[in-house]
Amino acid sequence: MSFLQTVRGVSGDRAPIWIMRQAGRYLPEYLAIKERSSFLEMTRTPEIAAEITLQPLRRFPLDAAIIFSDIMTPLEALGVEIQFNPGPSIVHPLRSREAVERLTLREPIAPYVGDALRIVRAELAPEIALIGFGGAPLTLAAYLVEGSGSKEYEHFRQFLRAQPAAMHELLDRLTELTIRYLRMQVEAGAQAIQLFDSWAGLHDERTYREFGLPYYKRIMDALAETGAARIFFALGASHLLDAIAEIPCEAVGVDWRTGLAGARAKLPGRTLQGNMDPAFLYADRATIAAEARRILSDGLGGAHVFNLGHGIWPTTPIDAVAHLIETVHAFKRA
Amino acid sequence: MSFLQTVRGVSGDRAPIWIMRQAGRYLPEYLAIKERSSFLEMTRTPEIAAEITLQPLRRFPLDAAIIFSDIMTPLEALGVEIQFNPGPSIVHPLRSREAVERLTLREPIAPYVGDALRIVRAELAPEIALIGFGGAPLTLAAYLVEGSGSKEYEHFRQFLRAQPAAMHELLDRLTELTIRYLRMQVEAGAQAIQLFDSWAGLHDERTYREFGLPYYKRIMDALAETGAARIFFALGASHLLDAIAEIPCEAVGVDWRTGLAGARAKLPGRTLQGNMDPAFLYADRATIAAEARRILSDGLGGAHVFNLGHGIWPTTPIDAVAHLIETVHAFKRA
Numbered sequence: 001m002s003f004l005q006t007v008r009g010v011s012g013d014r015a016p017i018w019i020m021r022q023a024g025r026y027l028p029e030y031l032a033i034k035e036r037s038s039f040l041e042m043t044r045t046p047e048i049a050a051e052i053t054l055q056p057l058r059r060f061p062l063d064a065a066i067i068f069s070d071i072m073t074p075l076e077a078l079g080v081e082i083q084f085n086p087g088p089s090i091v092h093p094l095r096s097r098e099a100v101e102r103l104t105l106r107e108p109i110a111p112y113v114g115d116a117l118r119i120v121r122a123e124l125a126p127e128i129a130l131i132g133f134g135g136a137p138l139t140l141a142a143y144l145v146e147g148s149g150s151k152e153y154e155h156f157r158q159f160l161r162a163q164p165a166a167m168h169e170l171l172d173r174l175t176e177l178t179i180r181y182l183r184m185q186v187e188a189g190a191q192a193i194q195l196f197d198s199w200a201g202l203h204d205e206r207t208y209r210e211f212g213l214p215y216y217k218r219i220m221d222a223l224a225e226t227g228a229a230r231i232f233f234a235l236g237a238s239h240l241l242d243a244i245a246e247i248p249c250e251a252v253g254v255d256w257r258t259g260l261a262g263a264r265a266k267l268p269g270r271t272l273q274g275n276m277d278p279a280f281l282y283a284d285r286a287t288i289a290a291e292a293r294r295i296l297s298d299g300l301g302g303a304h305v306f307n308l309g310h311g312i313w314p315t316t317p318i319d320a321v322a323h324l325i326e327t328v329h330a331f332k333r334a
Numbered sequence: 335m336s337f338l339q340t341v342r343g344v345s346g347d348r349a350p351i352w353i354m355r356q357a358g359r360y361l362p363e364y365l366a367i368k369e370r371s372s373f374l375e376m377t378r379t380p381e382i383a384a385e386i387t388l389q390p391l392r393r394f395p396l397d398a399a400i401i402f403s404d405i406m407t408p409l410e411a412l413g414v415e416i417q418f419n420p421g422p423s424i425v426h427p428l429r430s431r432e433a434v435e436r437l438t439l440r441e442p443i444a445p446y447v448g449d450a451l452r453i454v455r456a457e458l459a460p461e462i463a464l465i466g467f468g469g470a471p472l473t474l475a476a477y478l479v480e481g482s483g484s485k486e487y488e489h490f491r492q493f494l495r496a497q498p499a500a501m502h503e504l505l506d507r508l509t510e511l512t513i514r515y516l517r518m519q520v521e522a523g524a525q526a527i528q529l530f531d532s533w534a535g536l537h538d539e540r541t542y543r544e545f546g547l548p549y550y551k552r553i554m555d556a557l558a559e560t561g562a563a564r565i566f567f568a569l570g571a572s573h574l575l576d577a578i579a580e581i582p583c584e585a586v587g588v589d590w591r592t593g594l595a596g597a598r599a600k601l602p603g604r605t606l607q608g609n610m611d612p613a614f615l616y617a618d619r620a621t622i623a624a625e626a627r628r629i630l631s632d633g634l635g636g637a638h639v640f641n642l643g644h645g646i647w648p649t650t651p652i653d654a655v656a657h658l659i660e661t662v663h664a665f666k667r668a
Contacts, residue, residue, distance in 0.1 A: 151485065154647055157613035161621070201535075201570065204591045204611065236535065238573035239591050257538045257573050277538065279491035287495070313488055 003063040003129040003305060007192055007229040007251045007271050011303040015296055016063035017328045018131070019321070020233075021311030022056040023068045026318065029055050039084040043069050046115035053120045057128060059318075060325050063305075064129040064192070065120060067185070069113055071135030071196055072143060074181040077109040078173065080144065093147030095159065097166035103173050109181045114188035121189035132190030134182050136197035136234075137174035137219075138212045141167065144174075153202055160211065167211060175215040179222040192229040194253065195219060201236020208243050220248040231273060235310060241266040256309025260298040272299055275309035281320040288320055292327045300333060337397040337463040337639060341526055341563040341585045341605050345637040349630055350397035351662045352465070353655070354567075355645035356390040357402045360652065363389050373418040377403050380449035387454045391462060393652075394659050397639075398463040398526070399454060401519070403447055405469030405530055406477065408515040411443040412507065414478065427481030429493065431500035437507050443515045448522035455523035466524030468516050470531035470568075471508035471549045472542075475501065478508075487536055494545065501545060509549040513556040526563040528587065529553060535570020542577050554582040565607060569644060575600040590643030594632040606633055609643035615654040622654055626661045634667060 003016040024030055030052060033042065042048050052068040072088045080103070081091035094100055113132075121130055135143075143149075145156040160167045182193050195216065200208065216232065223230050233253030234244060241263060244252060251271035254263050260272050280291045296306065306328045312321070337350040358364055364386055367376065376382050386402040406422045413436070415425035428434055447466075455464055469477075477483075479490040494501045516527050529550065534542065550566065557564050567587030568578060575597060578586060585605035588597050594606055614625045630640065640662045646655070 149485065151483070152644075152647075154613070154649070157611070158616040158647075158649075161611070161613045161617045201591075205593065207611075236570065257535075259539065277491070277495070277541075279488070279495040282492040283495045310486075313486075313492075315488070315492075 002127060004191055004229055006303050006305050007231060009250065009269070009271055009303050011333070013333050014331065015299065015304045015306045015328055015333060017306040017325055018062050018064040018066065019056070019308055019312050020066075022060075022062060022066065023052045024312065025314035026312055026316040026321070027055055027059070039070075039086060043073055044112045046112050046119055049112070049116035050119035050123070053116065054123060057124065060322060061329065062128070062325065064131050065124055066131040066133060066194070067113065067117055067120065067190065069110075069116075069133070071133070071140065071198070073110050073113060074134065074177055075140065075144070077106055077181075078103040078177060079106070087149055088143070089148040090144055093155065094144045094170065095155065097163060097169065100166050100170045100173070103170075105173070105177055105180075107180065109177065109184060111184075114184050117185060117188035117190055129191050130189055131192045131194055131231075132182065132185030132188075132228075133194040133196060134178050134185075136195050136200070136212065137171045137178060137215045138203070138208075139197050139199045140174045140178075141170050142199045142202065144170070153199065157202065160207070171211060171215050175218050178219055182219065182223055183226055186223070186226040186228045190228060192231060193223055194231040194233055195249075197232070197234040197237070200234035200240060203240070205240055205243055208240050213243055213246060216247050224248065233273070251303075251305060253307065254309070260295065260304070261301070264299075264301050269302075271303035271305060273305040273307050275307065276324075278308045278310055278313050278316070281312070281316045281324065285320075285323055288323055289327045292324055293331060296328065296331045296333070304333075336461060338525055338563055340637050340639050341565060343584065343603070343605055343637050345667070347667050348665065349633065349638045349640045349662060349667060351640040351659055352396050352398040352400065353390070353642055353646050354400075356394075356396060356400065357386045358646065359648035360646055360650040360655070361389055361393070373404075373420060377407055378446045380446050380453055383446070383450035384453035384457070387450065388457060391458065394656060395663065396462070396659065398465050399458055400465040400467060400528070401447065401451055401454065401524065403444075403450075403467070405467070405474065405532070407447060408443050408468065408511055409474065409478070411440055411515075412437040412511060413440070421483055422477070423482040424478055427489065428478045428504065429489065431497060431503065434500050434504045434507070437504075439507070439511055439514075441514065443511065443518060445518075448518050451519060451522035451524055463525050464523055465526045465528055465565075466516065466519030466522075466562075467528040467530060468512050468519075470529050470534070470546065471505045471512060471553075472537070472546045473531050473533045474508050474512075475504050476533045476536065478504070487533065491536065494541070505545060505549050509552050512553055516553065516557055517560055520557070520560040520562045524562060526565060527557055528565040528567055529583075531566070531568040531571070534568035534574060537574070539574055539577055542574050547577055547580060550581050558582065567607070585637075585639060587641065588643070594629065594638070595635070598633075598635050603636075605637035605639060607639040607641050609641065610658075612642045612644055612647050612650070615646070615650045615658065619654075619657055622657055623661045626658055627665060630662065630665045630667070638667075
């Protein structure tokens with residue numbers, strides 16, 4: 001069954017597979033490009049971003065390509081200055097309502113991402129789906145307020161509790177940005193869109209329902225008009241599935257800690273995507289195959305797109321990836 | 335109702351309160367000691383550790399004291415070299431079965447912690463409980479293999495998948511260490527013991543049942559003989575409550591993402607401890623009080639020890655802490 005049909009809920013006799021961060025540092029051909037280009041050049045030069053996007057597809061029989069980019073990429077259209085050294089950091093973290101109100105949307109939003117998508121779509125075999133993506137507003141807000149990656153996101157969580165109205169103002173602006181950015185990606189050739197809520201796991205359900213859900217519904221409703229297949233992925237969100245069930249989308253991606261059978265019960269009618277622990281790719285071949293089959297069995301009872309439960313790690317052995325994809329493709333869904 | 339009675343399941347008309355990291359950096363009197371002493375001196379000098387333990391009790395009407403120490407402290411008795419600069423790091427991270435097999439337990443285990451407990455118990459008002467603690471083996475193993483704090487703990491999770499037998503060997507040794515260390519604390523005056531599984535949230539339930547649960551049961555069973563009240567606290571563990579329910583202990587601490595009412599249903603007969611988001615202490619007074627009362631109401635239906643859902647942050651305003659404790663003590667449980 002093709003990736004797109006599966007995302008749309010058709011439960012075929014085999015599960016399609018793609019891998020979060022499949023275009024990335026575990027591939028020597030990616031590292032060769034990285035050697036001579038900065039991360040910003042890589043994401044902003046359509047030919048390079050397209051080449052990186054296509055690299056894993058040349059090596060492996062994956063069922064979908066995902067555009068090479070970063071969830072921070074569209075923030076520059078709000079006047080936000082970002083540095084990569086090598087992880088992203090915000091030059092002036094947002095810490096006041098005034099700073100939020102200074103954010104002004106200037107189009108076009110990252111037009112080079114659209115250009116890269118057009119190049120990829122033209123080169124990609126027609127049966128391989130092309131996925132675009134964006135960051136969920138609450139995750140983008142976490143980076144914007146904190147300024148960089150963090151274990152606890154103290155500044156962000158403090159801002160949310162101390163200035164909830166300013167936080168809503170920020171989320172509203174990020175939602176408008178995200179809707180336009182994702183629409184542009186669909187117009188440029190993305191057939192599916194994944195919204196990444198990488199820091200969903202910071203929040204309790206009550207907070208998530210107030211500061212996440214309304215914005216995610218707006219984004220997914222706006223995307224419905226484009227005809228793109230919609231995937232929502234949240235990390236560390238086992239405790240948020242009842243809330244996530246209210247987000248309009250075709251597929252929900254879950255991480256390795258959320259059992260697929262339990263998720264199936266909470267998300268009836270949705271395609272599930274996931275969820276092998278990336279650490280299993282360091283085990284021996286028999287263990288990798290057994291774990292993949294366990295997850296495939298767990299995913300029965302509805303449509304399932306196989307994926308890892310989180311992005312693949314840079315030191316992953318390439319042979320393990322090939323072995324995983326073979327195992328998934330060989331598995332006959334009962 | 336006293337803290338110890340509440341932990342043992344007596345559901346009185348008010349909830350006792352203590353605060354994770356209540357002896358710490360948000361207190362100017364702690365910072366004054368920190369100015370002139372290294373972290374190692376602070377944990378290893380019984381008079382200093384006792385003084386730090388008592389500081390928050392002099393300022394606030396808390397219902398329990400927790401000994402000032404670190405979950406890494408007992409690891410030196412296994413021959414592990416730890417540096418603090420300022421966070422803890424392992425000089426030679428464990429990355430092989432051979433390294434695990436070289437760990438040899440040499441008693442006494444951190445005897446200065448016992449000395450500090452004796453000083454505190456002698457100075458503390460008799461109605462205030464004294465809590466000892468240790469790190470859960472799976473969390474200690476995460477630090478030992480990774481070498482330092484990490485977002486994803488790739489080395490640790492890779493080791494667990496690639497060398498499960500060596501991981502069990504490591505967990506077995508850490509369990510033996512922990513049992514002896516915690517028994518020593520009870521003999522020195524600790525009336526309750528909290529086992530901290532700070533990195534429980536890395537694992538899915540299947541993995542937690544294999545690599546966590548058997549060891550935690552052994553520790554808690556060994557502690558039962560000492561008569562100490564047993565508290566198990568795991569961070570990011572909403573998805574692990576069914577497994578945690580099998581750990582023999584009187585109280586279970588949950589973080590701010592695990593609703594108390596839902597936890598009550600999964601943990602019948604246990605005292606619940608928690609769970610205000612530490613970020614709420616930056617909100618205005620009315621919001622802090624409303625959130626505290628919401629959690630107190632959520633905790634009805636069984637015994638409840640009020641706490642934050644995670645350690646208090648270093649920049650927390652002291653007035654907010656005083657206001658929280660007043661609010662909790664004023665709340666009449668229906």
